[in-house]
Amino acid sequence: MAKIGVFYGSTTGITEEIVAGLKDKFTDYEVDLYNAGAASKEDLANYENIIFASSTWGLGELQDDWAEFIEVVKSTNLSGKKVALLGTGDQNMYPDTFVDAIGIIYNVAVEQGAEIVGTTATDDYDFDDSLAVVDGKFVGLVLDDQNHPELTEEKVAAWTVDLF
Ligand SMILES: Cc1cc2nc3c(=O)[nH]c(=O)nc-3n(C[C@H](O)[C@H](O)[C@H](O)COP(=O)(O)O)c2cc1C
Numbered sequence: 001m002a003k004i005g006v007f008y009g010s011t012t013g014i015t016e017e018i019v020a021g022l023k024d025k026f027t028d029y030e031v032d033l034y035n036a037g038a039a040s041k042e043d044l045a046n047y048e049n050i051i052f053a054s055s056t057w058g059l060g061e062l063q064d065d066w067a068e069f070i071e072v073v074k075s076t077n078l079s080g081k082k083v084a085l086l087g088t089g090d091q092n093m094y095p096d097t098f099v100d101a102i103g104i105i106y107n108v109a110v111e112q113g114a115e116i117v118g119t120t121a122t123d124d125y126d127f128d129d130s131l132a133v134v135d136g137k138f139v140g141l142v143l144d145d146q147n148h149p150e151l152t153e154e155k156v157a158a159w160t161v162d163l164f
Contacts, residue, residue: 103131
């Protein structure tokens, strides 16, 4: 069975709970979850289909576990690999740095040769600025569980259809 490696960082458990739900969505794939704080370069190298998931902390910073794992990604050749990004954030409290973390990860993944899949429209969101917007679209799936928890399930379901 083809497999998907999900590498996530989550401080209060929001992102962790969302990525745990991905196993049920990709019925044709084995989905393996890795906390970014405990994942190795070898773990990453094992997958052709990858999801990088992070919340954003501080003002537009990577989640803590990602602060270390980004160095692993920077030293890994991702050419030939498909990478999808999943970001959680709070557009009301942080409208100028909304889900910046996945913009930071996107730049590194592109630099390392990844093919980015799963960009999404910004239409449903209300924010001023985000590093996660490139060419008018979000670089991945964006979830605001703080303000719109009711949208998470349907957005995840739509995003995971034919993602890889
Ligand atoms: C101190 C603090 C700083 C935050 N900074 C940002 C931010 O800059 N941008 C953003 O979109 N969300 C920000 N958030 C919101 C978190 O990303 C959001 O609560 C997220 O769902 C947490 O997910 P986690 O529990 O998986 O870490 C911040 C939250 C806190 C408490």
